[in-house]
Amino acid sequence: MTEAELILQKALVGSNLDSSQWNQIQAGFRNRAFFSSRVAQVNILAAMRDKVREYSEGEADISKIRMKIREDLQTLKYDPKGATGIHDLFSQARLDVIIKTNVAQARGYMQFAEGMSPGAFAAFPAQEFTRIRHSRKPRQDWPQRWAKAGGKTYGGKMIALKDDPVWERLSVFGNPFPPFDWGSGMGVLDVDRKTTIRLGLISDEELRGKTAALREKPLPDFNRDMQASVPNLRHDSLCGKILKQAFGDQIAIENNVVHWQGNLIRDVLAGSINKARLGMTTPEALKKMAGKLPQADIDAFKAMNPSFNKTTFQQHAAKHYGSNEKRLKTNIPLEDADYDLMPAVWHNPDTIYPGDDHGAIFEMQTFDGSYLQLAVNAIKGFSSYYKTKIPLGAAPGNSSFIP
Amino acid sequence: MHLTITIPPAQLRDVMPSEQELAQAAGRAVSNIVKRRLVDRDRRGRSDGLPRSGYYGDAASGVTTEMSGKTALITIHKEGVALHYYGGVVYPTDGHKALAIPKSIKGAGKRPAEADPDRTKFALVWPKGKTTGTLRDKETDEVVYLLVPKATIPEDKTILPTEDEMVDAGKSAMEAIL
Numbered sequence: 001m002t003e004a005e006l007i008l009q010k011a012l013v014g015s016n017l018d019s020s021q022w023n024q025i026q027a028g029f030r031n032r033a034f035f036s037s038r039v040a041q042v043n044i045l046a047a048m049r050d051k052v053r054e055y056s057e058g059e060a061d062i063s064k065i066r067m068k069i070r071e072d073l074q075t076l077k078y079d080p081k082g083a084t085g086i087h088d089l090f091s092q093a094r095l096d097v098i099i100k101t102n103v104a105q106a107r108g109y110m111q112f113a114e115g116m117s118p119g120a121f122a123a124f125p126a127q128e129f130t131r132i133r134h135s136r137k138p139r140q141d142w143p144q145r146w147a148k149a150g151g152k153t154y155g156g157k158m159i160a161l162k163d164d165p166v167w168e169r170l171s172v173f174g175n176p177f178p179p180f181d182w183g184s185g186m187g188v189l190d191v192d193r194k195t196t197i198r199l200g201l202i203s204d205e206e207l208r209g210k211t212a213a214l215r216e217k218p219l220p221d222f223n224r225d226m227q228a229s230v231p232n233l234r235h236d237s238l239c240g241k242i243l244k245q246a247f248g249d250q251i252a253i254e255n256n257v258v259h260w261q262g263n264l265i266r267d268v269l270a271g272s273i274n275k276a277r278l279g280m281t282t283p284e285a286l287k288k289m290a291g292k293l294p295q296a297d298i299d300a301f302k303a304m305n306p307s308f309n310k311t312t313f314q315q316h317a318a319k320h321y322g323s324n325e326k327r328l329k330t331n332i333p334l335e336d337a338d339y340d341l342m343p344a345v346w347h348n349p350d351t352i353y354p355g356d357d358h359g360a361i362f363e364m365q366t367f368d369g370s371y372l373q374l375a376v377n378a379i380k381g382f383s384s385y386y387k388t389k390i391p392l393g394a395a396p397g398n399s400s401f402i403p
Numbered sequence: 404m405h406l407t408i409t410i411p412p413a414q415l416r417d418v419m420p421s422e423q424e425l426a427q428a429a430g431r432a433v434s435n436i437v438k439r440r441l442v443d444r445d446r447r448g449r450s451d452g453l454p455r456s457g458y459y460g461d462a463a464s465g466v467t468t469e470m471s472g473k474t475a476l477i478t479i480h481k482e483g484v485a486l487h488y489y490g491g492v493v494y495p496t497d498g499h500k501a502l503a504i505p506k507s508i509k510g511a512g513k514r515p516a517e518a519d520p521d522r523t524k525f526a527l528v529w530p531k532g533k534t535t536g537t538l539r540d541k542e543t544d545e546v547v548y549l550l551v552p553k554a555t556i557p558e559d560k561t562i563l564p565t566e567d568e569m570v571d572a573g574k575s576a577m578e579a580i581l
Binding site for chain 2: 002003056057058061062063064066067104107108110111114115117118119120122123124130131132133134135136178185187189190192193194211
């Protein structure tokens with residue numbers, strides 16, 4: 001897996017949580033989310049994730065990436081509402097944090113995973129915590145933080161085994177890999193086997209044992225088989241609500257254990273599962289139906305938890321628009337980010353339009369200026385999900401194609 | 404005297420690294436010396452007086468090793484590293500007539516279009532017949548960018564270890580785990 005693929009696999013999590021609230025969520029789940037403090041608009045996050053991916057692949061320099069994100073923010077009508085500096089998404093400071101932290105975390109994870117392969121670990125079992133990149137205002141308290149996290153120094157160097165818990169304790173993100181703090185230039189350099197044994201961090205025999213264990217049980221796949229025990233976790237607890245709100249059906253909570261279920265939409269697309277659900281109609285969506293849809297249909301939507309399958313996704317408009325030439329020309333094929341936005345279109349659309357025969361269309365604008373539309377029937381459930389150049393509001397009466 | 408020691412394959416696997424593990428060790432070793440070289444380079448600083456950008460430090464953070472069977476592919480995820488290593492001539496793209504080289508902190512790490520999106524802060528000064536121009540701060544007359552039709556980047560093989568150094572590093576790592 002490349003770092004760009006790692007970034008694209010992250011779930012888009014729109015939420016009004018601030019950074020301190022995000023810090024309450026366990027690192028393993030946070031790492032699987034693409035989020036930004038107090039950004040609830042998922043289509044903004046989709047735009048950012050796309051541009052961060054571009055940067056990680058070296059498609060453009062950071063200045064160009066910042067400019068592209070600002071264009072997307074304008075398209076999506078982002079309003080900083082008087083916020084300045086780091087609180088304003090247009091600001092260089094905020095954009096740099098979003099771009100650099102996400103890329104650094106993907107790279108940090110990649111390097112960590114490579115270093116924990118049996119061969120690499122046997123040859124380089126430890127690492128030194130040191131400055132990798134120049135910082136204009138370097139933090140001066142790293143030695144104290146290292147000691148507080150339980151780290152030891154060897155000849156003035158901060159060194160520990162790669163699997164030592166000191167790394168997770170050192171990181172404000174709770175990760176055993178860099179970055180260890182926001183905008184930090186500190187990182188790790190491998191320490192070879194001979195030096196590690198000479199310093200007394202591990203014996204040759206213990207190292208052989210650990211290497212054999214890594215052969216038997218390699219590092220788990222980033223996006224699979226993750227579970228975390230959270231004490232006193234209930235669906236209705238604050239932590240449970242935050243997790244459920246953030247990750248939806250990508251997590252399941254059972255007996256105080258949170259299970260990561262992966263990306264259900266990608267699994268449906270890949271054919272590894274036949275169908276999945278996105279959860280009940282949200283109060284936000286119900287509010288947007290009021291006055292537009294018959295009350296009987298709204299009541300039906302209220303009780304609905306519809307499922308979708310592969311055929312819900314409409315790559316080609318022909319099946320959906322029939323002979324409506326005008327609408328056919330507006331079709332745009334769905335891309336990765338569009339699939340990831342489907343839960344957001346269902347849970348919190350920009351607008352809901354009435355359709356024919358108990359139908360409704362949930363619509364959300366995307367950062368490329370086009371519109372995602374989810375056609376849902378109050379009786380039958382999800383009908384189709386597709387992308388178009390023109391919003392329904394711009395073409396009154398055009399909803400007649402709804403099946 | 405002839406001594407034969409037979410070790411069941413399953414137990415041998417516990418004490419002897421596989422070929423793939425040797426490749427992992429060698430790949431990591433090469434990746435490490437590449438990373439260390441870039442870190443050393445980052446610590447040197449710049450000669451043009453502009454604030455340090457941490458370019459080579461970012462490059463060091465972007466060194467990854469991808470294993471495919473017994474082959475390790477080491478990549479430096481940072482734009483421009485190959486250009487510095489091999490050298491070359493850079494021309495403007497996207498319809499621009501000149502490259503903009505930052506000469507002030509106001510332009511460091513930013514394209515002119517980002518530093519002055521409304522085109523109100525900088526004045527273009529390009530004397531007739533000259534091959535270079537400048538973008539100057541309208542208030543202070545400070546040169547923010549030097550504008551050139553092309554830029555020649557000299558080859559610099561010292562940003563990476565030599566092939567011999569990489570081979571030695573790989574060999575040492577494999578010997579260490581055998």
